[in-house]
Amino acid sequence: MLNYIWLIPLFPLIGFLINGFFGKRISKNTVGYIACGAVGLSFIVAVLSFISLLQLTPEHRVFEKILYTWIDSGSFRAEVGFQLDPLSAIMILVVSGVGFVIHIYSTGYMHDDEGYPRYFSYLNLFTFSMLLLVLANNFLLMFIGWEGVGLCSYLLIGFWFEKKSASDAGKKAFVVNRIGDFGFILAIMLIFVTFGTIDFTEVFHAASDKSHMGIITTTTFTAITLLLFVGAVGKSAQIPLYTWLPDAMEGPTPVSALIHAATMVTAGVYMVARCNILYMLAPISMTVVAGVGAATAIYAASIGLVQNDIKRVLAYSTVSQLGYMFLACGVGAFTAGIFHLMTHAFFKACLFLGSGSVIHAMGGEQDMRKMGGLRAHMPRTYWTFVIASLAIAGIPPFAGFFSKDEILWKALTQGNILLWGIGALAAFMTAFYMFRLIFMTFWGESRVEEEVAKHLHESPGNMTFPLIILAFLSIIGGFVGIPLIKGWNKIDEFLSPVFGGHGAGEAVHHSVSLELGMMMVSIVIALAGIFLAYRMYIIAPGIPERLTERHQIAYRVILNKYYIDEIYDALIVRPIKNGANFLWKGFDVVVVDGTVNGAAYLVEQWSKVMRVIQSGYVRNYAFSMIIGLVIIFLFFM
Amino acid sequence: MELLAFYILGAGAVVTAVMMVIHRNPIVSALNLIFTMFCLAGIFVLLNAHFMAAIQILVYAGAIMVLFIFVIMLLNLRGEDWPPLTWKKLLASFIGILFVGYSLIKIIGIFRGSMLPVATPLPEDFGTTRIVGEKLFTDFLLPFEVTSILLLTAIVGAVMLAKMKIDKG
């Protein structure tokens, strides 16, 4: 089966071509079947390839399928081919599997949209590019997939381009991604010049080889890896290039689920993990990766606390979870990062699709303040949503618990207490904002507008079915990586050939009891977050309002009863809220957005000023030539 | 004697060149340029370039400049008035002259400072029509032949652009 891995990206490409060129002439159903079928076939081939790969002995689990020689010129030789090893196997399963589910979901979600064929052709193109990215056997092919997913993301964010905000968001995503790509492409050039090749296997081989002889300095490795990381930061929405991701929520919700949660944004993590050998040779870069990851994790989580748009909460959550993955990579726990990538794909896709289901039912409303009490109307959505939230919050035995705990544990043992503390605090916030979301949306009194309330309904089968699948995966997904018990941490074992010795967790010198203890701590943290949300949004919703309202009636009773809440409010909630608001409105909007937009504005203004020099007068043109001449003369003499 | 001739011719060339540039009447400018070319032809003779001196007068002064004068007459051009001087312009030209003058002095310095070849006795037929012709038809045959295409291009183009009626067929 391994010889047919080229089929995996081919099917979506065919789907794209058919839907792209003939989509308008064939019926909607056919378009849907073609698109889903293409990805479905990919998934089947991916599963079969995965099984074939498992049959090989662990050390031989690298398979390269060379398609053709791309460039063969002088000392430089590059072959286009696909590489299947444990790392890419996991990635193709996630991409094609989650992609397939989301395609099915989209047939329901986008059913009434005019751009139905356009949507599916973009989605298929995206799947193709993403599979190309993860299957590539060299940096350039990976970069092509990298740019391809960026382009599709841009097209899909701006899918409803009649909305100005949507087309602006698309443009922003594209520009910010280009800034990241700038680093990536420089890194590839540097690799090309340093190693004379861009083939993964050869580069990594040469890197681990040559560094022993000291031919290539650590500085070179640091430069390469930092530049690569700039690319990863752009694509995976880390500080400071994350601003495009929340804006990307302008796109259709299944797109947010597929591209901006499950797959594309994780490409950066994949790339860092793929280059783990280079990163291990550059300690400075590792520190930077861990630092940026941790900072992003806590920063984005804190912003998520105060968002009222259901999709924006999830967007910031995604940024925060990606930060976790980088934190894992940065401390050398690549396995944990990839593990979390996988479980995150399940539960975050489920959450996004669930929110899409809600939005669908609400007729496009995304403001949580106008929701509430939806539990009764859409039970399947509700339950799957709860499962996924428990998973992201890190409650055992759901998938997120295992991967997140693994990351925190590695942050503590291979990193330091500070990284752990940040991770734990972010975990607390995660639990809080996720359940805040659940309580505001599904619980409590209905704040739904009457007009909308009449139409509230559970979503059709082709939308809830994917939810159930993903919820199921969110439950069992973590069992491939159960720690402590020997032989149960399958994923660690499976990935160890890729990450060599350093990716595997060998917690030999740490006591089992410590690890168990830390596990308990993370569970407590998660429960605390959920409990706080429960107190604030269910037991005592709208604390401040009620406080003033009932001031005169039962003063003492209420005072006593609510005293605790006031303390909560003053000591915990207010500072967090204000701080988060400050971070969001102050730092996010002014500093980061301002820099990106400001640079664009500056260039544009400069352009307008500079063009005046082009006056149209021949004499001025001749004069500029003379100035050039004099300057060159002065330079030479 | 030779030095004297050079200075006279050189001074003549410079003065007429300046006149050409600053005179407001195009016809006078053109005549001045012709005079510059005559002076240069004289200097060519000093440099033993007899053939080139003849060509200079025949082609340059005789053909090209006549074409100029012809066009000036055809378009019935009058002299232009110099635009009124303003402080800005004065300043600009001052800076410009400063720049160009500086560069010129620099260049002159380079010429004077470089170890340039000194005159050596020349073969008797240096610069004669015969020897230049021989060179043209042997060493530089390709460039010489290629000029035919150059001239053809110029002729076709000039006719194309300048012909009166824009016919459609």
Added chain:
Amino acid sequence: MVPLSHYLILSAILFTIGMMGVLIRRNVIIIFMSIELMLNAVNLTFIAFSRFLNNLDGHIFAFMVMTVAAAEAAVGLAIVISVFRNKPTVNVDEMNIMKW
């Protein structure tokens, strides 16, 4: 005997005068004549070097420059005429439709 540097300096001065002509004049034809003056100055350099290097290549080059100058003159004046036909002026400052 006149040293080579004298010829070169004369040629540089003539070249600069031509250059200034291009910069300060507005009449297309005079600008064009200034360019011809620059070419003449170059020819002087060629021929002077040729004499002092005892090498005829410079003569050939000067000869080619003259041919090119003739071709350019024909085309240039044709362009001036075709411009003049649409807009009766030879002032370059008025030829300013396209800018920025």
Added chain:
Amino acid sequence: MEIIAPPIDLTGIMPMIIIAITGILVLIIDLFLKERSKNILIFISLTGVIIAARVSFSQYGGIHYSFHRTFVMDTFSVFFNLIFLLGTALTILISANYIKREEINHGEYYALILFATMGMMLMAGGSDLITIFLGLEIMSISLYILAGFRRTKKESNEAALKYFLLGAFATGFLLYGIAILYGVAGSTNLKDIAASIPGRLFDQKPLLLMGMALLIIGLGFKVASVPFHMWTPDVYEGAPTSITAFMSAGPKAAAFAVFFRIFIDSLGNMEPNWNVIIGIMAVLTMTVGNVLAIAQDNIKRMLAYSSIAHAGYILVALVAANSLGFTSVLFYMLAYTLMNMGAFAIIIILGNKGEEHLNISDYAGLGFKRPLIAFAMSVFMFSMAGIPPMAGFIGKFYIFSAAIKAGYIGLAIIGVINSVISVFYYLRITVIMYMREPVREFNPISLSPLIILALIISVWGTLHLGILPGTIIEFARKSTFAFF
């Protein structure tokens, strides 16, 4: 004394002869043709170009000097010949309909294009400054005329005049530079100059530098590098669109061929002196081109600035001055010819008689009304922006890699930043095509079989060079053996 005629060896200049004869044939046959049968000329010209390309291609390999070393046929010049001929063929294909529409359907049009092509081939193959100069002049004079070919349009007149005056001005500098170089080296032959330079570095170095500075100006003008670029936008805007396309491809490549040949072959010893100045020029050229392109509304003008920017990228490769850099330049020129020609073909297609629709906003909604044309345009824009898997990406990748390899990491970084900036304005076209409601009917548009053929060639080439660049890169690399 008898003059002994040297043996004449025509093999080297055979492609040039074919092109020149075709041009003359076109002129003669044109006299006997009626307006409606002028299509014959297209086929004559195309046949000539194809034969010349065939002959040129068969000569690939080795170095062959002829005409007393005034002309050389080496792999470098053959590769450039093929680029010129490709550009010319595409120009002829996209012109056919356009010149009918604009009522400038004269036989001279094709003849001049062919003569210009001959000039370029002479430039690429010149191994003596005199041949290079004559080639340059044949090309330039043809272009002056072609720029003013729409005699009834004021823009066209103005473009021709500006181009001519500034071009002649630049020629003056170039010639002065050549004269001084001749004086220093005692010869105009490139190899002789190279051989004599080490001996002159002590006593005549300032003179040499002065000559080099003047050469940089003359050639910098032709390749449109800052600050000698100012003619470009005006001339590109005013010239007939098909000629703008022509100018941006072949002549630019030819000027680069000369730039490279002179600066590597003859002045290679002086590299420590010129690399800084050329490097500064490259940075300025990229930056000014890209930044000014952003503010443009006229698509031809935008492409003019974009072509300035591309010249900057290529100068980076000149500074790198290694085999990788030369390979990348050859590849890039080919890719640029294809993508640029394609973009101009689309501009021509979308124009109507009397109304050219050059404003960028005229492209709104093209993606819905004419999806295939919009797709082709996106391919070209993405390629120019350097987005994989298009040809432009591979070209840029090679150029900047060459810079890094030569140790000019700063140049590479500035170059990549510039290509990020350039995405702004290339993307703008795509956005407008796909994400704006149409403001006009794209009907009728000037589609004809020939222009469709040109478009297919360009799209195919742009994609092919991006996806399967191997053979061409290897071909280009072998073509640099003439130098390294």
